[in-house]
Amino acid sequence: QALNKLSELQLSSGAFPWFSGGRANRAISLHLLKGMGRLLKIAPELEDNDTFDDISIELIDYLDEKFLNQDFKRKDFNFYNSDLNYVYARSFFEGFKDEKFEAFKTLLLEDLDKKWITLSIQSKLTLAMVAHRYEKQKLAKNILASLKENAVIDAEYGMYWKEVVNSRAWYNAPIATQALAIEAFAEIGEFFDRPMKIYSSGMYLRVAFAA
Numbered sequence: 001q002a003l004n005k006l007s008e009l010q011l012s013s014g015a016f017p018w019f020s021g022g023r024a025n026r027a028i029s030l031h032l033l034k035g036m037g038r039l040l041k042i043a044p045e046l047e048d049n050d051t052f053d054d055i056s057i058e059l060i061d062y063l064d065e066k067f068l069n070q071d072f073k074r075k076d077f078n079f080y081n082s083d084l085n086y087v088y089a090r091s092f093f094e095g096f097k098d099e100k101f102e103a104f105k106t107l108l109l110e111d112l113d114k115k116w117i118t119l120s121i122q123s124k125l126t127l128a129m130v131a132h133r134y135e136k137q138k139l140a141k142n143i144l145a146s147l148k149e150n151a152v153i154d155a156e157y158g159m160y161w162k163e164v165v166n167s168r169a170w171y172n173a174p175i176a177t178q179a180l181a182i183e184a185f186a187e188i189g190e191f192f193d194r195p196m197k198i199y200s201s202g203m204y205l206r207v208a209f210a211a
Contacts, residue, residue, distance in 0.1 A: 003051040006032075010055060014062030026066050030085055033059050037092025038183075060096055063089070068100045072107060079108045081123055088126050091133045105134060113139050120172050121147070121161050125180040132188045140188055147181075 010016055015024035016032055036056055039046065046052045067086045071077060087105050090096070112119070112127055116139070119127065124143050132140040151159045164177045 003049065003055065007051055007055055010058060014058030014060075016059070024062070026063070027082075029059060029063060030082065030089060033063060033089040034085065034092075037089055040092055056093060057096075060090065060093060064098065064101065068098075068104055072104055077107075079111050081120075083108055084112065084123060084126055084130065088130050091130060105130075109134065109136055109139070116143060117146070121164050122172055122177040122180055125177065125184045128184050129180075129187060144184065144188060 009020060011024050013024050015026070015029045017023055018025050018028050033056070036052070036059070040052075040056075063086060067083060070083075072079070072083075083104075087108055090101065090105075109131060113131075113136070116124060116127055124147060128140045128143040128147075131137070131143070147161075148159075151161055153159050159181070160174075160178065164172050164174050
């Protein structure tokens with residue numbers, strides 16, 4: 001029923017509007033693809049759901065057009081947070097092969113490998129997962145090692161970062177960043193072999209859900 005409602009909101013372009021009757025919006029469309037990817041990861045049986053399949057195919061086609069038509073091969077092209085999130089969202093759907101996407105993803109990883117230290121906490125976590133999924137394990141592990149080194153470990157509140165707690169910027173939103181941290185450390189696993197007592201009880205449950 002929820003998927004049917006979502007399908008009714010999807011525009012003929014494959015995009016989604018902020019609200020019913022609105023115009024296509026790249027940001028909310030990307031946000032929805034990320035959500036669908038995470039849902040697919042915990043419920044792989046959705047691959048056999050025709051409605052889910054139709055929504056995701058059209059949505060990926062729309063986002064591919066928006067992101068892959070950029071002049072990203074230009075030497076002075078700058079990859080932004082939205083580009084990183086597009087590759088992250090796309091990484092949940094490995095069945096959708098595209099040569100242009102492969103080139104985009106490769107150049108993005110090469111570019112961000114040189115400057116990941118300047119990214120926000122949330123973007124570092126996103127990049128770590130993208131690197132891990134596309135076999136750039138050294139980059140993924142370096143990012144998580146740095147994040148762990150600079151984190152605050154608290155018996156009551158778990159692991160967090162001061163700059164996230166004190167931030168009101170969307171790219172460091174505390175809840176979204178913490179959820180990404182759980183996802184990244186659970187998925188990559190290298191730094192997860194540690195006593196769970198460093199995580200709060202609430203985080204422990206969310207880690208189990210994310211794994």
